[in-house]
Amino acid sequence: MLIKAIFLVATALSCTESYKILGIFPMPGISHYILASKLMKGLSEAGHDITMVSPYALKDLPKNGTFTDVVLDGMADDYFQITLKHVNRFEGDSKGHIASLNMILNRFIKIANDTLHHPKMKQLVDSDQKFDAVVMEQFFNDAHKVYAHIFDCPLILLSSIGPNSMVNPTVGNPQPVSYVPHLIAGDISKNLSLYNRAKNLYLYIEEFLFIRVFTHPKHDQIIHDIYPNSPALSQLYKNVSLLLLNSHISLNGPQPMVPNMVEIGGYFIDPPQKLPQDLQEYMDNAPEGVIYFSMGSNLESKDLPETKKRAILNVLGKLNQKVIWKFEEDLPGKPSNVLIRKWCPQQDILAHPNIKLFITHGGLLSTTEAIYHGVPVLAIPVFADQPMNAARAAADGYGLKLSYHDPDFNEETLTSLINELLTNSKYAETAKRKASLYHDRTMKPMETAVYWVEYVIRHKGATHLRVAGLNLPWYKYFLVDIVGSFVASFLLVLYIVKRIIKTVFCKTKIVGRMNKEKKN
Numbered sequence: 001m002l003i004k005a006i007f008l009v010a011t012a013l014s015c016t017e018s019y020k021i022l023g024i025f026p027m028p029g030i031s032h033y034i035l036a037s038k039l040m041k042g043l044s045e046a047g048h049d050i051t052m053v054s055p056y057a058l059k060d061l062p063k064n065g066t067f068t069d070v071v072l073d074g075m076a077d078d079y080f081q082i083t084l085k086h087v088n089r090f091e092g093d094s095k096g097h098i099a100s101l102n103m104i105l106n107r108f109i110k111i112a113n114d115t116l117h118h119p120k121m122k123q124l125v126d127s128d129q130k131f132d133a134v135v136m137e138q139f140f141n142d143a144h145k146v147y148a149h150i151f152d153c154p155l156i157l158l159s160s161i162g163p164n165s166m167v168n169p170t171v172g173n174p175q176p177v178s179y180v181p182h183l184i185a186g187d188i189s190k191n192l193s194l195y196n197r198a199k200n201l202y203l204y205i206e207e208f209l210f211i212r213v214f215t216h217p218k219h220d221q222i223i224h225d226i227y228p229n230s231p232a233l234s235q236l237y238k239n240v241s242l243l244l245l246n247s248h249i250s251l252n253g254p255q256p257m258v259p260n261m262v263e264i265g266g267y268f269i270d271p272p273q274k275l276p277q278d279l280q281e282y283m284d285n286a287p288e289g290v291i292y293f294s295m296g297s298n299l300e301s302k303d304l305p306e307t308k309k310r311a312i313l314n315v316l317g318k319l320n321q322k323v324i325w326k327f328e329e330d331l332p333g334k335p336s337n338v339l340i341r342k343w344c345p346q347q348d349i350l351a352h353p354n355i356k357l358f359i360t361h362g363g364l365l366s367t368t369e370a371i372y373h374g375v376p377v378l379a380i381p382v383f384a385d386q387p388m389n390a391a392r393a394a395a396d397g398y399g400l401k402l403s404y405h406d407p408d409f410n411e412e413t414l415t416s417l418i419n420e421l422l423t424n425s426k427y428a429e430t431a432k433r434k435a436s437l438y439h440d441r442t443m444k445p446m447e448t449a450v451y452w453v454e455y456v457i458r459h460k461g462a463t464h465l466r467v468a469g470l471n472l473p474w475y476k477y478f479l480v481d482i483v484g485s486f487v488a489s490f491l492l493v494l495y496i497v498k499r500i501i502k503t504v505f506c507k508t509k510i511v512g513r514m515n516k517e518k519k520n
């Protein structure tokens with residue numbers, strides 16, 4: 001009886017409180033939305049009361065907890081009108097590097113400003129709702145940090161791509177330029193030549209200037225245009241309690257991380273479910289195995305230019321394997337071993353034991369799912385972070401890559417890459433090894449996210465996790481003041497010594513001359 005009572009008390013105590021959490025995710029990019037909504041849904045299913053601000057209404061509602069959608073109408077339409085609607089997403093627009101930085105700047109300032117001015121956001125701010133934490137993605141949207149100030153609660157950031165130079169400064173994380181590759185530097189950690197480190201330094205400096213000189217003042221301005229009494233962005237910027245990272249050692253290279261950076265890579269992946277009957281039978285009856293081909297949700301295979309489409313079909317048609325291709329319209333003249341579907345349960349296909357190869361655009365979500373299931377990839381990157389993920393798959397040895405823009409994108413190259421991937425077992429073995437690293441963790445990634453979000457709320461922002469370096473000015477952080485004092489002291493000593501020598505030397509000379517004169 002007593003034991004039972006103790007047990008009941010213990011369970012009651014271990015049961016965590018339900019917190020009110022505000023998620024602010026107005027970025028309309030589909031993969032950004034998937035990452036954001038999966039996190040908020042997971043927090044809701046852990047029993048919390050979630051309000052999520054985003055451009056879309058959540059279709060797949062949480063099974064428990066409380067979930068309130070605040071849909072910013074108009075946001076997604078604006079975004080796709082400006083960016084993607086009228087260009088073929090495969091060919092894109094090949095503007096220069098600086099021009100695309102400028103485009104990013106303007107586009108994201110607009111999203112941030114439209115969010116601040118959206119009637120539903122004003123309504124939220126004017127309501128007397130209280131929140132225990134604000135969660136947002138860190139992605140050219142610093143102005144939104146003002147909401148943690150407005151609701152006077154801890155700020156939690158999500159980085160959809162793991163530790164990088166856009167998020168490191170918010171928590172004071174060290175990023176040694178000598179060996180931590182910049183996001184777009186490629187995997188230089190395997191070749192730290194003078195040239196590669198110099199290029200890395202250049203990318204860090206360029207981004208630093210872009211963010212500090214151009215981006216931050218604009219965000220500061222749009223915050224103060226609407227909330228004139230809010231603290232300066234420089235104060236809001238680093239008031240970060242927790243930085244959740246969609247990365248893991250099985251997916252990314254090792255990097256330093258301060259204590260309030262927590263890796264939850266792959267948290268968005270649901271456990272596999274049963275395939276629909278027809279796909280299950282199709283995959284079960286494939287003695288030579290199945291190849292799954294998808295260019296993701298943003299790019300659609302139907303938009304592939306005719307020549308590339310034909311080249312791919314000719315290659316696929318000659319294989320002994322069955323192929324499932326996510327293809328969004330009818331495909332006349334497709335070979336008999338190719339099955340097309342407008343939509344595919346990707347994760348459940350990748351989970352089938354007969355899967356042999358995943359041909360992918362190399363998006364972050366798809367590459368993570370390939371590692372989760374230990375499936376080798378042929379990455380056909382088109383833009384954004386895809387070339388980087390593809391390069392990593394090739395460097396890590398669980399796949400091969402062929403850029404969509406490669407002049408050698410043709411039947412011969414595709415055939416030889418696919419044959420290499422199907423016949424050389426090292427790719428599948430590496431993919432399996434990656435999967436075992438991926439799954440070997442103390443807690444599942446979503447459980448880790450829930451634990452740490454509750455932790456920082458329980459500990460009132462957990463400022464004890466913040467490193468002192470966070471608030472050091474750069475010249476103290478890099479010891480420029482010490483090196484400077486040392487150099488100054490050295491120069492001073494040098495000067496004094498020089499003066500002494502000069503005086504002594506002159507005196508000797510004078511004395512010598514006087515002696516000479518005496519003799520004469």
Ligand SMILES: *[C@@H]1O[C@H](CO)[C@@H](O)[C@H](O)[C@H]1NC(C)=O
Binds near residue numbers: 045
């Ligand atoms: C909420 O639902 C999820 C998914 O069904 C389940 O795993 C979890 O235990 C539930 N949590 C609570 C607090 O009921």
Ligand SMILES: *[C@@H]1O[C@H](CO)[C@@H](O)[C@H](O)[C@H]1NC(C)=O
Binds near residue numbers: 110113114117222
């Ligand atoms: C932000 O939005 C408001 C309201 O739509 C507008 O008046 C203002 O000019 C915008 N600011 C910037 C910098 O775009």
Ligand SMILES: *[C@@H]1O[C@H](CO)[C@@H](O)[C@H](O)[C@H]1NC(C)=O
Binds near residue numbers: 152231
């Ligand atoms: C910093 O965060 C705390 C909560 O962790 C909040 O109460 C405070 O208002 C924030 N300060 C600023 C300047 O935003």
Ligand SMILES: *[C@@H]1O[C@H](CO)[C@@H](O)[C@H](O)[C@H]1NC(C)=O
Binds near residue numbers: 191193195196
């Ligand atoms: C390392 O990179 C440099 C410059 O990019 C290149 O010239 C060199 O061949 C590379 N070395 C190795 C071992 O890959």
